[in-house]
Amino acid sequence: xxxFCKKLQLFDTASISDALDSLCIxxxxxxxxxxxxxxxxxGKAFTVKYGDVSExxxxxxxxxxxxxxxxxxxxxxLGNNGRYDCTVWGNILTTMAIxxxxxxxxxxxxxxxxxxxxxxxxxxxxxSVYMKSGKxxxxxxxxxxxxxxxxxxxxxxxxxxxxxxxxxxxxxNQIEIVLYRAGLIKRTEEKIxxxxxxxxxxxxxxxxxxxxxxxxxxxxx
Amino acid sequence: xxxFCKKLQLFDTASISDALDSLCIxxxxxxxxxxxxxxxxxGKAFTVKYGDVSExxxxxxxxxxxxxxxxxxxxxxLGNNGRYDCTVWGNILTTMAIxxxxxxxxxxxxxxxxxxxxxxxxxxxxxSVYMKSGKxxxxxxxxxxxxxxxxxxxxxxxxxxxxxxxxxxxxxNQIEIVLYRAGLIKRTEEKIxxxxxxxxxxxxxxxxxxxxxxxxxxxxx
Amino acid sequence: xxxFCKKLQLFDTASISDALDSLCIxxxxxxxxxxxxxxxxxGKAFTVKYGDVSExxxxxxxxxxxxxxxxxxxxxxLGNNGRYDCTVWGNILTTMAIxxxxxxxxxxxxxxxxxxxxxxxxxxxxxSVYMKSGKxxxxxxxxxxxxxxxxxxxxxxxxxxxxxxxxxxxxxNQIEIVLYRAGLIKRTEEKIxxxxxxxxxxxxxxxxxxxxxxxxxxxxx
Numbered sequence: 001x002x003x004f005c006k007k008l009q010l011f012d013t014a015s016i017s018d019a020l021d022s023l024c025i026x027x028x029x030x031x032x033x034x035x036x037x038x039x040x041x042x043g044k045a046f047t048v049k050y051g052d053v054s055e056x057x058x059x060x061x062x063x064x065x066x067x068x069x070x071x072x073x074x075x076x077x078l079g080n081n082g083r084y085d086c087t088v089w090g091n092i093l094t095t096m097a098i099x100x101x102x103x104x105x106x107x108x109x110x111x112x113x114x115x116x117x118x119x120x121x122x123x124x125x126x127x128s129v130y131m132k133s134g135k136x137x138x139x140x141x142x143x144x145x146x147x148x149x150x151x152x153x154x155x156x157x158x159x160x161x162x163x164x165x166x167x168x169x170x171x172x173n174q175i176e177i178v179l180y181r182a183g184l185i186k187r188t189e190e191k192i193x194x195x196x197x198x199x200x201x202x203x204x205x206x207x208x209x210x211x212x213x214x215x216x217x218x219x220x221x
Numbered sequence: 222x223x224x225f226c227k228k229l230q231l232f233d234t235a236s237i238s239d240a241l242d243s244l245c246i247x248x249x250x251x252x253x254x255x256x257x258x259x260x261x262x263x264g265k266a267f268t269v270k271y272g273d274v275s276e277x278x279x280x281x282x283x284x285x286x287x288x289x290x291x292x293x294x295x296x297x298x299l300g301n302n303g304r305y306d307c308t309v310w311g312n313i314l315t316t317m318a319i320x321x322x323x324x325x326x327x328x329x330x331x332x333x334x335x336x337x338x339x340x341x342x343x344x345x346x347x348x349s350v351y352m353k354s355g356k357x358x359x360x361x362x363x364x365x366x367x368x369x370x371x372x373x374x375x376x377x378x379x380x381x382x383x384x385x386x387x388x389x390x391x392x393x394n395q396i397e398i399v400l401y402r403a404g405l406i407k408r409t410e411e412k413i414x415x416x417x418x419x420x421x422x423x424x425x426x427x428x429x430x431x432x433x434x435x436x437x438x439x440x441x442x
Numbered sequence: 443x444x445x446f447c448k449k450l451q452l453f454d455t456a457s458i459s460d461a462l463d464s465l466c467i468x469x470x471x472x473x474x475x476x477x478x479x480x481x482x483x484x485g486k487a488f489t490v491k492y493g494d495v496s497e498x499x500x501x502x503x504x505x506x507x508x509x510x511x512x513x514x515x516x517x518x519x520l521g522n523n524g525r526y527d528c529t530v531w532g533n534i535l536t537t538m539a540i541x542x543x544x545x546x547x548x549x550x551x552x553x554x555x556x557x558x559x560x561x562x563x564x565x566x567x568x569x570s571v572y573m574k575s576g577k578x579x580x581x582x583x584x585x586x587x588x589x590x591x592x593x594x595x596x597x598x599x600x601x602x603x604x605x606x607x608x609x610x611x612x613x614x615n616q617i618e619i620v621l622y623r624a625g626l627i628k629r630t631e632e633k634i635x636x637x638x639x640x641x642x643x644x645x646x647x648x649x650x651x652x653x654x655x656x657x658x659x660x661x662x663x
Contacts, residue, residue: 014575062433092417305473
């Protein structure tokens with residue numbers, strides 16, 4: 001596993017999101033939630049861009065091929081423009097993804113076969129669940145190109161972290177500073193937690209440990 | 222149990238939806254998801270059409286009676302026009318439905334008492350969960366008439382299949398061809414699954430086994 | 443525990459909602475659902491009103507302090523105007539709320555850290571789950587003032603009941619009559635349930651026991 005992934009997976013999405021906030025980077029993928037009971041996912045983004053089909057393509061209805069290009073540790077991100085009316089992931093792709101040792105799949109859209117996927121312990125995040133196929137309804141425009149999900153820009157190779165709260169993206173060239181700040185934030189929160197457990201008012205503890213700018217506080221020391 | 226229901230319940234909603242797609246039939250009920258942890262449901266549609274109440278009816282607030290007319294094996298479909306602000310199903314109706322040996326209930330709207338319903342192992346699908354009564358807010362217009370749920374037309378007696386992915390409707394007069402095609406689709410998918418497990422690229426397996434038109438492929442043989 | 447809370451928690455939200463309906467009081471909080479696997483909550487409302495931040499506050503990003511003022515048995519109601527794009531509750535606040543013996547938290551908005559909150563068995567209800575902080579996005583306007591959640595007016599000290607179906611509010615000065623009517627409704631429903639179990643048609647049982655106006659029926663006796 002990538003060195004940065006090893007460090008990234010020690011955090012939850014809340015801490016990483018706070019670190020991104022401190023750097024004015026937008027990373028959360030709103031509306032995308034876990035669909036399987038599984039642990040945290042962490043990996044590098046493998047992106048698939050989807051778009052509308054033509055009248056002719058509506059009749060033919062081909063499936064989109066991309067899974068053969070996926071590498072070990074990738075988090076597959078399917079940018080199906082938030083569509084609720086058709087699915088772009090199911091049982092066969094899950095079997096392939098497990099064989100390819102993908103870290104998980106994140107869908108700006110819908111998936112199907114979630115019971116089988118859950119049994120296979122494969123981590124899946126999506127906006128919704130439905131059963132209609134994407135064939136003849138949506139199509140792959142390209143793979144490994146930048147995509148935008150709910151105003152968050154994602155490049156192939158960006159870092160992806162997902163847990164019970166959802167999914168955050170960390171731009172590749174920002175991973176070091178984000179990890180550094182997330183570490184400071186986590187330690188600040190631990191100090192606040194200890195202080196309030198010993199009876200300090202939360203308001204006071206937040207002031208004492210510079211909750212609103214934890215990185216500044218820590219860097220000064 | 223009806224002979225066609227016996228066959229239909231051997232499939233999941235994904236395979237049946239693909240068979241419907243191949244025949245250009247619209248069958249999925251978008252936005253309706255399982256609310257209880259229970260197995261697949263399969264049966265014939267018993268429809269209830271709801272509509273707005275008058276100012277006078279708003280004050281009186283009568284409940285809608287229909288459950289006494291339900292038969293063994295029916296799937297009760299309540300067409301409450303997707304309303305989120307009031308419920309049309311709860312504990313008493315569940316007790317009755319179990320006594321009547323209904324197969325389950327599908328609501329284009331909201332239900333309440335889901336904890337008790339879950340304990341009773343009764344299969345329930347709905348758009349949402351809330352606690353406000355439908356009394357004085359919505360009313361039964363008619364039973365056993367055609368209704369439309371999210372652009373899908375449902376006639377009394379149509380076949381209904383529900384699982385973790387949602388609910389699909391199969392028109393009565395199409396059940397034989399749908400079951401036939403679903404069988405072909407299922408076998409094609411099994412062949413593809415076996416091929417990729419033995420190392421074939423998914424793209425190649427899909428081409429070899431005519432994934433985009435599996436029924437055509439199989440009929441030719 | 444408050445005497446009225448002791449009585450209120452014997453009911454579910456469905457019965458209390460029906461009692462409120464009978465008095466033309468609007469009490470349900472639409473779209474707010476349980477986020478943790480926990481029992482019913484019952485307590486008195488501690489309200490927090492949120493509002494937009496200024497351009498300056500967006501940069502500073504302070505957290506909102508209110509938890510130090512919470513008392514034993516309070517249900518904390520966070521009126522963040524249904525916002526899905528940032529959270530106003532998480533792990534630290536949960537630890538504080540448990541120390542303060544709060545009864546639970548209800549959010550017109552989003553929360554984070556739900557896995558940890560669930561492990562701590564703290565009852566949480568919200569519209570959504572996300573990971574972005576509220577810091578620099580929303581701010582506390584005031585505490586213990588009237589707020590409106592989905593057209594339902596809530597005053598500090600109002601009674602709050604939450605279960606699997608959602609959350610209902612009972613105005614403080616209506617609690618006695620609401621409890622009285624809920625009792626009548628519950629007994630009426632038990633009579634109907636017994637009658638149908640012995641073979642009576644539901645329609646007949648509803649008529650016999652005045653299901654549409656159970657309080658009137660019982661008061662006459």
